[in-house]
Amino acid sequence: MKIAIVGGGIGGLATALAMTQAGIKVTVHERSAQLVDQGAGITLAPNATRVLYHLGLGPALEETAVTPPQTEYRHYRTGAVIMRMMIKDFRALYGAPYLRLHRWDLQHAMITRLAQIAPVALRLGSHVENLESHSDNVTLTLANGRIETADIVVAADGIRSAIRETLFHPAPPVFSGFVAWRGLVDTADLPQHLHESAVAFGHGRHINRYLVRRGELLNFVAIAHRDQWEAEGWNIPAPMDEFLAEFASFDEGTRTIISRPVRGQVFKWGLFGRPWLEQWSSGRVVLLGDAAHPMLPFLGQGAANALEDAMILTRCLTAAATPEKAFTLYQQTRGPKVRGATEQAARRGDRYLGEPNADSLKGNEPGAEYAYDAVSGPLGG
Numbered sequence: 001m002k003i004a005i006v007g008g009g010i011g012g013l014a015t016a017l018a019m020t021q022a023g024i025k026v027t028v029h030e031r032s033a034q035l036v037d038q039g040a041g042i043t044l045a046p047n048a049t050r051v052l053y054h055l056g057l058g059p060a061l062e063e064t065a066v067t068p069p070q071t072e073y074r075h076y077r078t079g080a081v082i083m084r085m086m087i088k089d090f091r092a093l094y095g096a097p098y099l100r101l102h103r104w105d106l107q108h109a110m111i112t113r114l115a116q117i118a119p120v121a122l123r124l125g126s127h128v129e130n131l132e133s134h135s136d137n138v139t140l141t142l143a144n145g146r147i148e149t150a151d152i153v154v155a156a157d158g159i160r161s162a163i164r165e166t167l168f169h170p171a172p173p174v175f176s177g178f179v180a181w182r183g184l185v186d187t188a189d190l191p192q193h194l195h196e197s198a199v200a201f202g203h204g205r206h207i208n209r210y211l212v213r214r215g216e217l218l219n220f221v222a223i224a225h226r227d228q229w230e231a232e233g234w235n236i237p238a239p240m241d242e243f244l245a246e247f248a249s250f251d252e253g254t255r256t257i258i259s260r261p262v263r264g265q266v267f268k269w270g271l272f273g274r275p276w277l278e279q280w281s282s283g284r285v286v287l288l289g290d291a292a293h294p295m296l297p298f299l300g301q302g303a304a305n306a307l308e309d310a311m312i313l314t315r316c317l318t319a320a321a322t323p324e325k326a327f328t329l330y331q332q333t334r335g336p337k338v339r340g341a342t343e344q345a346a347r348r349g350d351r352y353l354g355e356p357n358a359d360s361l362k363g364n365e366p367g368a369e370y371a372y373d374a375v376s377g378p379l380g381g
């Protein structure tokens with residue numbers, strides 16, 4: 001079986017690793033000519049790291065990952081602690097660790113591993129412009145004019161998936177009402193007491209900060225409410241004065257952190273969702289990750305669900321007699337779980353809109369999602 005994967009993000013690379021490990025031949029088409037460091041952090045909960053460790057990435061990730069002992073939820077203005085979540089015991093509780101990483105460190109580990117086990121699988125600068133699904137294969141037309149065929153196409157082309165638009169549902173992404181800013185701070189530029197993991201929130205805004213890369217950098221993501229948003233992309237440089245003014249009412253420690261990004265660089269982007277899609281496959285094409293089910297970042301589970309999809313889809317393809325049966329099994333296994341996470345992520349965004357207190361954090365404790373086992377859990381509904 002020959003599988004083409006469209007998209008070399010976290011979902012596409014994980015699919016390539018899982019399928020190669022299962023003996024399936026893959027090609028990954030990534031439109032970017034080179035994969036670049038986007039300067040951001042990522043939280044990987046135990047359900048995500050369970051998959052990554054199974055794919056052989058544990059030792060590489062542990063070289064730079066940070067597991068904070070705890071994270072605190074604090075009142076945005078006073079800094080008073082509202083809730084404390086203990087993290088360091090998660091490996092014992094869930095059988096896999098809770099890791100915080102620089103996104104580039106994750107991406108780099110995935111590319112390096114793929115180069116070891118499938119040296120020519122990743123094709124950079126390969127933009128898939130069109131797909132035609134036939135009864136027993138799919139034709140791909142690339143931007144350079146080349147035409148190729150594959151038995152199956154996995155579309156892992158992200159929230160703005162052109163494949164989803166053309167083959168599945170023409171509804172465009174919908175602005176969520178939230179805008180995000182991100183930056184990285186060199187911890188050498190911060191006093192020791194600010195080398196920590198915390199979320200400051202209240203009145204429609206919140207700032208999540210945590211250490212990455214052996215604690216050498218502190219990543220922050222700041223989110224505020226907005227009525228509308230026009231620009232596209234997640235690398236739009238944000239003017240520092242506008243950004244700092246937006247969060248001027250936050251406590252002194254938080255303001256110190258966000259005023260010291262590396263090279264004075266902060267980026268902003270609008271957070272988008274899409275209407276829920278019931279069916280993720282059409283003929284021989286199947287959606288995965290954000291292309292199938294984008295979710296707001298308030299649960300820290302978007303990438304985790306893309307990783308789970310990759311593992312489950314691979315297992316379905318090896319367990320089922322035909323691709324169609326495999327896609328049905330994939331949908332039955334993933335649909336209800338991902339829908340629950342997507343709805344929960346949207347609800348959690350609302351907690352930041354009112355007065356910050358313990359009530360607004362109800363249900364915020366680690367949930368069943370951390371125990372989800374895509375590597376050896378049951379397939380099917």
Ligand SMILES: Cc1cc2nc3c(=O)[nH]c(=O)nc-3n(C[C@H](O)[C@H](O)[C@H](O)COP(=O)(O)OP(=O)(O)OC[C@H]3O[C@@H](n4cnc5c(N)ncnc54)[C@H](O)[C@@H]3O)c2cc1C
Pocket residue numbers: 006007008009010011012029030031032041042043044048126127128129156157158159161162180221271288289290291295297300301302303304305306
């Ligand atoms: C603010 C924020 C914070 C987040 N934090 C977390 C977190 O802490 N933990 C977590 O689990 N998740 C988090 N997420 C979610 C997570 O980043 C995404 O869910 C995840 O990256 C989706 O991966 P993907 O592979 O599906 O899509 P993407 O990462 O978007 O990858 C899609 C790839 O497809 C390529 N592509 C697109 N079209 C084509 C084409 N036609 N031909 C070839 N290539 C193409 C693109 O260039 C891109 O490389 C966060 C998201 C946001 C916005």
